[in-house]
Amino acid sequence: MAKKVVATLKTPGGKDWAKVIRAVRSPKTGSYTFKEEMVPVDKVQEFIATGVK
Structure with missing residues (x-):
């Protein structure tokens, strides 16, 4: 997976x-x-606050 990222x-x-x-x-x-999870940089804080999908 590291190669893909x-x-x-x-x-x-x-x-x-x-x-x-x-x-x-x-x-x-x-x-x-x-x-x-790969997340847009501007949405990182929002993703962390919402929890796991």
Whole structure:
């Protein structure tokens, strides 16, 4: 997956995106999983405030 993200960021307009990684706790087991999402830079704070989709 890293290669895909790096290739995306090298294209024109690629710097307008940010990769957000969030730790989410499972209600069933109590363990944490990580959710990754590519988000426009100007929407990062909004994405963090809303929670996981």
